[in-house]
Amino acid sequence: MNQTELNKYKAMLEAKQAELSLGLRNREDIAIEKTPDALDEVQLAGEREFMLVGLSSMEHFEDWLAGRCGPLGFNRRTYGYYGGIKVVLFERK
Numbered sequence: 001m002n003q004t005e006l007n008k009y010k011a012m013l014e015a016k017q018a019e020l021s022l023g024l025r026n027r028e029d030i031a032i033e034k035t036p037d038a039l040d041e042v043q044l045a046g047e048r049e050f051m052l053v054g055l056s057s058m059e060h061f062e063d064w065l066a067g068r069c070g071p072l073g074f075n076r077r078t079y080g081y082y083g084g085i086k087v088v089l090f091e092r093k
Contacts, residue, residue, distance in 0.1 A: 010082060013053065017083040044072055049091040052076075056086045065090070 032045050044050070052062060069090055079087040 006079070009051065009053070009087065013082045013085050013087065017085060039087065042067065044074075047092075049089060052086075052088040054086060056081055056084050058086060062086075062088055 007025045016047075020069070052058075052065065054061070069076075073092045075093055077089045077091070079089055081087075
């Protein structure tokens with residue numbers, strides 16, 4: 001991942017942080033995506049890398065995801081925290 005891509009993601013995170021700092025106005029706007037494991041494996045089969053972006057309190061999910069993606073050949077690397085939002089890159093070995 002190059003510096004241009006990192007800057008793009010940083011700008012997106014900062015915009016999302018500004019949006020979230022205004023407060024959640026409608027709880028129905030929260031969406032949780034639930035997908036079957038088989039679909040995830042098929043989708044990840046062709047990917048070389050993907051990024052996990054979330055609140056800094058997502059360590060349990062991050063650990064679970066690392067456990068699921070490890071056998072598929074992915075390593076995780078934390079890029080950092082941006083205003084309480086954590087950015088983690090999963091990339092193939």
